[in-house]
Amino acid sequence: xxxxxxxxxxxxxxxxxxxxxxxxxxxxxxxxxxxxxxxxxxxxxxxxxxxxxxxxxxxxxxxxxxxxxxxxxxxxxxxxxxxxxxxxxxxxxxxxxxxxxxxxxxxxxxxxxxxxxxxxxxxxxxxxxxxxxxxxxxxxxxxxxxxxxxxxxxxxxxxxxxxxxxxxxxxxxxxxxxxxxxxxxxxxxxxxxxxxxxxxxxxxxxxxxxxxxxxxxxxxxxxxxxxxxxxxxxxxxxxxxxxxxxxxxxxxxxxxxxxxxxxxxxxxxxxxxxxxxxxxxxxxxxxxxxxxxxxxxxxxxxxxxxxxxxxxxxxxxxxxxxxxxxxxxxxxxxxxxxxxxxxxxxxxxxxxxxxxxxxxxxxxxxxxxxxxxxxxxxxxxxxxxxxxxxxxxxxxxxxxxxxxxxxxxxxxxxxxxxxxxxxxxxxxxxxxxxxxxxxxxxxxxxxxxxxxxxxxxxxxxxxxxxxxxxxxxxxxxxxxxxxxxxxxxxxxxxxxxxxxxxxxxxxxxxxxxxxxxxxxxxxxxxxxxxxxxxxxxxxxxxxxxxxxxxxxxxxxxxxxxxxxxxxxxxxxxxxxxxxxxxxxxxxxxxxxxxxxxxxxxxxxxxxxxxxxxxxxxxxxxxxxxxxxxx
Amino acid sequence: xxxxxxxxxxxxxxxxxxxxxxxxxxxxxxxxxxxxxxxxxxxxxxxxxxxxxxxxxxxxxxxxxxxxxxxxxxxxxxxxxxxx
Ligand SMILES: Nc1nc2c(ncn2[C@@H]2O[C@H](COP(=O)(O)OP(=O)(O)OP(=O)(O)O)[C@@H](O)[C@H]2O)c(=O)[nH]1
Ligand SMILES: [Mg+2]
Numbered sequence: 001x002x003x004x005x006x007x008x009x010x011x012x013x014x015x016x017x018x019x020x021x022x023x024x025x026x027x028x029x030x031x032x033x034x035x036x037x038x039x040x041x042x043x044x045x046x047x048x049x050x051x052x053x054x055x056x057x058x059x060x061x062x063x064x065x066x067x068x069x070x071x072x073x074x075x076x077x078x079x080x081x082x083x084x085x086x087x088x089x090x091x092x093x094x095x096x097x098x099x100x101x102x103x104x105x106x107x108x109x110x111x112x113x114x115x116x117x118x119x120x121x122x123x124x125x126x127x128x129x130x131x132x133x134x135x136x137x138x139x140x141x142x143x144x145x146x147x148x149x150x151x152x153x154x155x156x157x158x159x160x161x162x163x164x165x166x167x168x169x170x171x172x173x174x175x176x177x178x179x180x181x182x183x184x185x186x187x188x189x190x191x192x193x194x195x196x197x198x199x200x201x202x203x204x205x206x207x208x209x210x211x212x213x214x215x216x217x218x219x220x221x222x223x224x225x226x227x228x229x230x231x232x233x234x235x236x237x238x239x240x241x242x243x244x245x246x247x248x249x250x251x252x253x254x255x256x257x258x259x260x261x262x263x264x265x266x267x268x269x270x271x272x273x274x275x276x277x278x279x280x281x282x283x284x285x286x287x288x289x290x291x292x293x294x295x296x297x298x299x300x301x302x303x304x305x306x307x308x309x310x311x312x313x314x315x316x317x318x319x320x321x322x323x324x325x326x327x328x329x330x331x332x333x334x335x336x337x338x339x340x341x342x343x344x345x346x347x348x349x350x351x352x353x354x355x356x357x358x359x360x361x362x363x364x365x366x367x368x369x370x371x372x373x374x375x376x377x378x379x380x381x382x383x384x385x386x387x388x389x390x391x392x393x394x395x396x397x398x399x400x401x402x403x404x405x406x407x408x409x410x411x412x413x414x415x416x417x418x419x420x421x422x423x424x425x426x427x428x429x430x431x432x433x434x435x436x437x438x439x440x441x442x443x444x445x446x447x448x449x450x451x452x453x454x455x456x457x458x459x460x461x462x463x464x465x466x467x468x469x470x471x472x473x474x475x476x477x478x479x480x481x482x483x484x485x486x487x488x489x490x491x492x493x494x495x496x497x498x499x500x501x502x503x504x505x506x507x508x509x510x511x512x513x514x515x516x517x518x519x520x521x522x523x524x525x526x527x528x529x530x531x532x533x534x535x536x537x538x539x540x541x542x543x544x545x546x547x548x549x550x551x552x553x554x555x556x557x558x559x560x561x562x563x564x565x566x567x568x569x570x571x572x573x574x575x576x577x578x579x580x581x582x583x584x585x586x587x588x589x590x591x592x593x594x595x596x597x598x599x600x601x602x603x604x605x606x607x608x609x610x611x612x613x614x615x616x617x618x619x620x621x622x623x624x625x626x627x628x629x630x
Numbered sequence: 631x632x633x634x635x636x637x638x639x640x641x642x643x644x645x646x647x648x649x650x651x652x653x654x655x656x657x658x659x660x661x662x663x664x665x666x667x668x669x670x671x672x673x674x675x676x677x678x679x680x681x682x683x684x685x686x687x688x689x690x691x692x693x694x695x696x697x698x699x700x701x702x703x704x705x706x707x708x709x710x711x712x713x714x
Contacts, residue, residue, distance in 0.1 A: 067671035106694040107673035318699045322687050430665055430704045435697040
């Protein structure tokens with residue numbers, strides 16, 4: 001009973017990729033760590049807490065999946081280090097729960113045996129018994145337990161079946177390490193493992209002999225087809241963009257009208273003055289302007305979550321391998337790059353699954369050019385300005401599709417150049433990918449994930465964006481001009497003066513000082529651009545209450561240069577879009593790149609290259625466009 | 631001596647996974663080459679039965695109920711023989 005005062009024991013979940021470790025971890029700890037139906041979702045150690053049936057606290061580690069203890073890639077190395085106590089400041093886990101896919105024991109037991117051989121107490125979690133049953137496998141956990149000398153718990157982690165039994169098995173005292181009886185000093189250990197596995201599967205997991213044509217095989221016949229597969233791939237991604245555009249219209253309308261009536265209400269209840277201006281222009285205009293795009297961001301995470309949990313991602317990676325090979329990458333690099341469409345940080349972390357160090361470096365370098373969710377508010381502000389109000393959503397979706405394609409294809413070009421310069425790998429890497437069966441998504445995980453991401457977006461709006469909005473509002477309001485004329489007010493304010501300094505640098509790209517300032521603030525976070533624009537382009541005639549309620553989009557559409565020309569011509573809008581596609585404006589990403597690539601130079605080089613490229617590309621587009629006569 | 635002869639013969643009559651026709655079931659005989667450790671980790675072990683599901687740039691095979699995509703270079707290192 002002195003366990004309570006001692007630090008909690010650590011149990012580690014280990015197993016092949018996609019065995020369901022994180023699902024089990026979430027079920028044990030109540031966390032909502034990332035789950036997906038492809039190999040290599042978890043790439044770092046996640047720690048959580050659970051309690052035994054007797055109320056003892058246990059620390060649980062979720063480890064990256066690995067195929068063997070030979071650590072072929074950085075993520076496998078992390079799992080191995082955790083298991084052997086090589087993580088600084090941590091000791092070996094007290095107990096290992098080896099998670100295996102019961103429908104695939106021939107493959108999954110290999111790792112389990114290797115873990116037993118290093119002499120750590122171990123429990124075998126026989127996961128996915130539902131899949132095994134459907135495949136007609138006859139499992140015999142008791143026999144397995146007897147043969148291996150460790151507790152074996154059959155379970156189905158995604159339905160929380162067997163969790164209680166597993167917790168029962170986690171009672172103190174922990175089982176002692178089993179003797180690896182199969183190791184025979186005269187024989188190669190791999191061969192003795194093989195022999196044991198064949199025997200075990202014969203005894204405890206009889207497989208019906210014939211190869212069955214499963215549902216997944218039938219779906220794959222289309223989705224992996226050399227022609228239909230590509231049509232399906234493009235179709236899926238186009239539908240995704242179209243759905244984001246059209247579904248998001250509805251909640252967006254609610255948010256906008258809510259905001260407008262709130263601003264109108266403030267306008268009528270508060271007396272005119274600086275404070276009212278701060279609330280209406282600074283807070284509602286700035287923060288609200290960004291919040292309008294919450295539905296799109298939620299939808300993007302929802303659809304990416306659906307794709308990841310269905311099992312389609314591995315198929316897309318398989319198809320993309322031939323395209324990626326042309327630029328010196330492999331299909332393996334596709335998964336981290338795709339993750340980067342949601343956010344570059346998990347994308348860059350996911351490059352740990354790539355075994356070739358050079359391919360990994362190149363993938364890290366180009367990942368920020370996969371347009372992340374933080375760019376969505378900017379795109380959604382600009383794209384409707386580019387098209388006419390009543391243009392169909394499919395056209396907007398097409399433009400958005402083009403934006404993503406532009407970023408991605410430029411990234412591939414850079415990858416090709418960079419891959420050429422880095423030279424060949426010392427040992428050739430090979431494309432190797434598990435194609436898991438298609439599965440139903442874990443809805444509770446997806447909804448919680450979308451909620452968490454949306455909440456963090458709202459939190460950012462309430463903190464960073466709110467703070468910057470207030471600052472920007474103050475800078476654009478003070479010092480006040482003597483005339484009281486609204487147009488003069490901005491030029492006279494601190495912001496107007498800063499804008500005047502910035503303007504020469506951005507005018508060749510087709511932007512005025514206000515856009516330049518908004519771009520400058522967007523280096524804090526891309527979404528800030530929208531709130532900055534809302535504040536800097538606030539309606540000049542503040543005495544007209546109707547005008548303050550106009551949408552930011554309408555205000556931008558009518559903004560003009562001092563000489564009366566429109567600021568937002570199609571050409572300057574395209575130039576602005578291009579700048580945001582390519583600019584690297586995310587400090588946390590730069591920090592992660594520095595950590596993952598192990599070099600500040602790489603991260604700094606990436607920042608300078610991308611931002612320089614963005615500037616140059618926008619410059620060329622605007623100048624050439626003007627020459628051609630747009 | 632006879633042992634060596636037997637395996638030599640086996641390798642002679644074997645073909646690589648690339649040469650197998652799509653849809654055929656084969657048995658893995660020998661793995662040889664730089665990628666064989668990695669292949670073993672993924673479950674491509676001697677004596678196991680594989681079915682080739684698709685060819686091309688990367689092959690898809692089904693091994694113990696799992697579908698795996700592997701590159702041609704790796705498939706070249708898997709020597710198989712027909713079942714039966
Ligand atoms: N049918 C079934 N599916 C399951 C079960 N447990 C997990 N899954 C699914 O298996 C997939 C993989 O689950 P994860 O928990 O992400 O697997 P993981 O072992 O953490 O994978 P990596 O992090 O890539 O190593 C998900 O699609 C889960 O929904 C189960 O008991 N039965
Ligand atoms: Mg995981």
